[in-house]
Amino acid sequence: xxxxxxxxxxxxxxxxxxxxxxxxxxxxxxxxxxxxxxxxxxxxxxxxxxxxxxxxxxxxxxxxxxxxxxxxxxxxxxxxxxxxxxxxxxxxxxxxxxxxxxxxxxxxxxxxxxxxxxxxxxxxxxxxxxxxxxxxxxxxxxxxxxxxxxxxxxxxxxxxxxxxxxxxxxxxxxxxxxxxxxxxxxxxxxxxxxx
Amino acid sequence: xxxxxxxxxxxxxxxxxxxxxxxxxxxxxxxxxxxxxxxxxxxxxxxxxxxxxxxxxxxxxxxxxxxxxxxxxxxxxxxxxxxxxxxxxxxxxxxxxxxxxxxxxxxxxxxxxxxxxxxxxxxxxxxxxxxxxxxxxxxxxxxxxxxxxxxxxxxxxxxxxxxxxxxxxxxxxxxxxxxxxxxxxxxxxxxxxxxxxxxxxxxxxxxxxxxxxxxxxxxxxxxxxxxxxxxxxxxxxxxxxxxxxxxxxxxxxxxxxxxxxxxxxxxxxxxxxxxxxxxxxxxxxxxxxxxxxxxxxxxxxxxxxxxxxxxxxxxxxxxxxxxxxxxxxxxxxxxxxxxxxxxxxxxxxxxxxxxxxxxxxxxxxxxxxxxxxxxxxxxxxxxxxxxxxxxxxxxxxxxxxxxxxxxxxxxxxxxxxxxxxxxxxxxxxxxxxxxxxxxxxxxxxxxxxxxxxxxxxxxx
Ligand code: SF4
Numbered sequence: 001x002x003x004x005x006x007x008x009x010x011x012x013x014x015x016x017x018x019x020x021x022x023x024x025x026x027x028x029x030x031x032x033x034x035x036x037x038x039x040x041x042x043x044x045x046x047x048x049x050x051x052x053x054x055x056x057x058x059x060x061x062x063x064x065x066x067x068x069x070x071x072x073x074x075x076x077x078x079x080x081x082x083x084x085x086x087x088x089x090x091x092x093x094x095x096x097x098x099x100x101x102x103x104x105x106x107x108x109x110x111x112x113x114x115x116x117x118x119x120x121x122x123x124x125x126x127x128x129x130x131x132x133x134x135x136x137x138x139x140x141x142x143x144x145x146x147x148x149x150x151x152x153x154x155x156x157x158x159x160x161x162x163x164x165x166x167x168x169x170x171x172x173x174x175x176x177x178x179x180x181x182x183x184x185x186x187x188x189x190x191x192x193x194x195x
Numbered sequence: 196x197x198x199x200x201x202x203x204x205x206x207x208x209x210x211x212x213x214x215x216x217x218x219x220x221x222x223x224x225x226x227x228x229x230x231x232x233x234x235x236x237x238x239x240x241x242x243x244x245x246x247x248x249x250x251x252x253x254x255x256x257x258x259x260x261x262x263x264x265x266x267x268x269x270x271x272x273x274x275x276x277x278x279x280x281x282x283x284x285x286x287x288x289x290x291x292x293x294x295x296x297x298x299x300x301x302x303x304x305x306x307x308x309x310x311x312x313x314x315x316x317x318x319x320x321x322x323x324x325x326x327x328x329x330x331x332x333x334x335x336x337x338x339x340x341x342x343x344x345x346x347x348x349x350x351x352x353x354x355x356x357x358x359x360x361x362x363x364x365x366x367x368x369x370x371x372x373x374x375x376x377x378x379x380x381x382x383x384x385x386x387x388x389x390x391x392x393x394x395x396x397x398x399x400x401x402x403x404x405x406x407x408x409x410x411x412x413x414x415x416x417x418x419x420x421x422x423x424x425x426x427x428x429x430x431x432x433x434x435x436x437x438x439x440x441x442x443x444x445x446x447x448x449x450x451x452x453x454x455x456x457x458x459x460x461x462x463x464x465x466x467x468x469x470x471x472x473x474x475x476x477x478x479x480x481x482x483x484x485x486x487x488x489x490x491x492x493x494x495x496x497x498x499x500x501x502x503x504x505x506x507x508x509x510x511x512x513x514x515x516x517x518x519x520x521x522x523x524x525x526x527x528x529x530x531x532x533x534x535x536x537x538x539x540x541x542x543x544x545x546x547x548x549x550x551x552x553x554x555x556x557x558x559x560x561x562x563x564x565x566x567x568x569x570x571x572x573x574x575x576x577x578x579x580x581x582x583x584x585x586x587x588x589x590x591x592x593x594x595x596x597x598x599x600x601x602x603x604x605x606x607x608x609x610x611x612x613x614x615x616x617x618x619x620x621x622x623x624x625x626x627x628x629x630x631x632x633x634x635x636x637x638x639x640x641x642x643x644x645x646x647x648x649x650x651x652x653x654x655x
Contacts, residue, residue: 017506018388018488022620027599031259031273033233033280045622050608073506075389078422078488079620080599081324082231083340104392104424105324105338112342163356165216175342177244180350183211183219187247187352190210190221 003173010067020079039091077106197466231322235344262591301567304328304535311441315430331411333430359469361394365402367476372654375410376634380482384492391423409541420489529612530642533564534598537615546639556645
């Protein structure tokens with residue numbers, strides 16, 4: 001897993017609530033047996049019109065918006081447990097997702113893939129949307145160590161919370177498998193105690 | 196200390212606790228399928244890590260399988276490859292696979308309970324969010340991502356923070372024509388799709404106590420639709436007699452020993468929950484959803500509410516509905532009875548009972564997709580197949596089918612489908628398809644009439 005410490009980037013707004021993982025990556029693209037290539041199909045049915053042309057109204061296709069931060073509406077990532085959603089967002093180039101609420105499984109999946117979910121208050125989210133839409137080249141800084149997100153131009157900032165263990169993993173690029181393997185003995189003892 | 200059902204099962208599986216961090220939770224059963232496992236197998240292979248307990252893993256093929264001509268090679272190349280990869284991975288690692296055509300094959304959340312793989316007091320995981328279904332047995336069961344599938348492969352454990360506890364109580368008696376599906380759709384419509392986020396839910400009260408195992412599975416299945424990681428119901432005589440005698444259930448003296456333990460699995464009087472809701476069974480009516488998330492449900496003869504909100508309006512535009520309108524008499528061309536929510540024998544009995552002696556409307560395509568080979572066999576055995584055929588319904592072979600439309604079972608662009616599945620997201624049943632979630636009874640009635648009708652009139 002890649003390390004994550006700090007990121008300063010412009011952001012792309014996705015002002016929609018309850019974005020589910022079926023939208024992030026539709027089921028028909030889940031037939032692959034490796035993790036590659038999902039980026040092309042992220043938000044497929046929103047990015048493209050029925051005739052295959054680009055949907056110019058969709059913010060990811062709007063040339064004013066670029067960056068590796070996605071700012072999305074409340075309850076992001078609900079629905080299916082498919083980790084393909086996190087792979088697709090990462091592969092597309094996102095490193096941080098900001099929302100006022102994340103669905104549980106999606107949050108875990110993102111953290112396991114070095115994609116940082118930053119949960120902010122409704123009011124801060126509103127501020128983010130307003131600022132980005134007004135000045136699309138506004139830079140936003142996300143710092144994991146201090147758990148802080150800042151709108152650079154205005155200096156507005158807010159703290160976010162992240163599980164201490166997961167934070168260490170992201171800062172160092174460790175994953176859970178390494179940790180669990182170090183617990184082999186305890187696992188063995190546990191199994192024996194239940195026999 | 197007084198404990199909840201959830202506490203009891205969770206605490207019995209904690210291997211280790213990291214200070215200020217997550218716990219190491221032991222997993223009894225790991226279910227896998229073709230879509231969310233290949234990358235996990237690959238990860239372990241790349242890192243040279245063996246699978247720790249292959250005998251605690253059971254595999255099935257369900258998401259990406261055709262529902263006709265299962266004896267022939269799968270036409271779609273990518274799907275065929277994914278199924279082949281699962282077979283290779285299972286073979287290499289000594290994992291039992293009930294592949295396409297096997298008499299135990301089926302949707303993972305239908306086949307595992309019916310084989311007695313799911314038992315009270317266990318921890319069960321699967322790379323699929325509706326793993327919550329198994330909670331009907333008083334099991335801690337939840338969906339995981341592929342990275343976690345790899346973790347369980349490697350260590351038979353997961354690193355988790357203990358979720359908070361939620362209880363939903365429904366007391367009273369359900370009206371005629373109100374099914375378990377209506378109960379859960381009602382609950383979600385009342386509390387919303389993220390009321391359960393961060394929680395594990397226990398369903399309690401007379402309504403669940405009086406429910407069959409099939410009904411309890413329908414309810415627990417949709418716990419994820421209110422945001423909860425899982426839902427569970429305390430095991431009782433209904434549970435024990437369902438499990439007893441099943442293929443992989445403990446037998447004889449082993450069963451008796453387990454039974455003594457299983458009987459302790461209930462929430463202690465006075466144990467505390469972090470959040471509680473309670474509802475009156477009498478107020479629940481047959482339900483239907485009108486929007487693009489499962490919380491957007493109303494009673495069948497109700498009106499779509501007026502809400503001023505961009506996401507709400509976007510959803511209604513997608514569905515082609517207007518705020519304030521009624522759905523009764525809306526023409527419907529597709530009906531799907533299937534998915535891990537409602538594809539058990541009881542669901543088909545309810546549908547057959549309604550359909551018997553009637554004929555589906557001309558405009559309707561009605562797909563019946565059993566949850567497993569065993570359910571399929573039972574449909575034939577009980578003579579339901581004949582009833583359905585005479586009514587013009589299509590009985591297909593088991594699988595997830597139009598629930599997620601990964602195979603060819605797609606609802607065409609713009610069409611409405613009354614579906615017994617669990618998700619009505621945009622495009623879930625095919626690009627541009629419009630899903631209305633309902634019970635198997637409402638689905639059957641819709642197929643007969645070719646439009647939504649108010650079944651409450653017939654049942655009261
Ligand atoms: S039937 Fe639908 S919800 Fe159930 S496991 Fe299959 S795809 Fe998932």
